[in-house]
Amino acid sequence: MKKIFLAGHNGMVGSAIHRLLKQKKDIKIITKNRSELDLCNQQNVKKFMMSERPDEVIVAAAKVGGIYANNKYPADFIYENLQIQINLIHISHLQNVQKLLFLGSSCIYPKLADQPMKEDVLLTGSLEPTNEPYAIAKISGIKLCESYNRQYGRDYRSVMPSNLYGPGDNYHPENSHVVPALIGRFHEAKIKGLKEVLVWGTGNPKREFLYVDDMAKASIFVHELDTNIYNKCIKKMESHINIGTGKDVTIKELATTIKDVIGYDGDVVFDTKKPDGVPRKLLNVDLVKKLGWEAKTSLREGLIKSYDDFLQTHHDYNIDGKS
Secondary structure, eight states, rough: EEEEEEEESSSSHHHHHHHHHHHOTTEEEEEETTTTTTTTTTHHHHHHHHOOOOSSEOOOOOOOOOHHHHHHHHHHHHHHHHHHHEEEEEEHHHHTEEEEEEEGGGGGGGTOOOOOOSSTTTTTOOOOOGGGHHHEEEEEEEEHHHHHHHHHEEEEEEEEEOOEEETTTTTTTSSSHHHHHHHHHHHHHHHTTOOOHHHHHHEEOEEEEEEHHHHHHHHHHHHHHHHHHHHHHHHHTOOOOEOOOOOOEHHHHHHHHHHHTTTOOOOEEEESSSOOSSSEEEBHHHHHHHHHHOOOOOOOHHHHHHHHHHHHOTTTOOSSSOO
């Protein structure tokens, strides 16, 4: 029976991957909680890997957050993500793990890259300043995978998703991404009968949103893809594949859709003094489609499922941070 170490199984995307892997009868899934294994501690990771000896590794562990968190804690974001990636990828190699999947983020691409963004625009321009430390860490993860492939013949692959949302998301009012943040704000406004909901920025930037279960399916698809087929589609010196829907919406359209899904009757007000981030961030997903995968969940369908999950898991949510 094949043993797979899934790092980050309690996170949103990690838990979705965990649900999928549990459906497979020929796999033993190895997981560890943060209290059991500090992925930033190289010696502890090494002891764990030597003891468990997994056949394959999936790196879904990361420190993540929205614009506010990235702006406020840049040192934490670059340090912790670099440590996690270096430890898992390097020690996987030392333990002769031949197959590894690394999960990144679409923020790796230049701020003003041509849209939609192809894999080969990586490192062709300046990054968005608000999340540059996190992006640099994720770029380093991609390059680690590429480097071990080149030097040692490993099969270390990387998938770069667009903005993820869905069950298991982080609904912290300040440190969360835009979808869970807006779900929390509109929900509380509805419950309290507030007349308006404040949304950061102008509402004009466009974003692509991918339902987390679709991302999990794409991750397993890419990880299990035949090596010959994979290598034929991946250019030399690359290891990453974009994962997304190939469609984007403005933040204003997103807010309006969430407002409708939640059933809030008040007004939406945009705080133009707050940062917008990059003007547009749409992935070119031609490569993953060529390989044979395509997203299935529409934005509205995904938001309905996300709100249902929110209602089940955050009964006493309020925007002051108590949940």
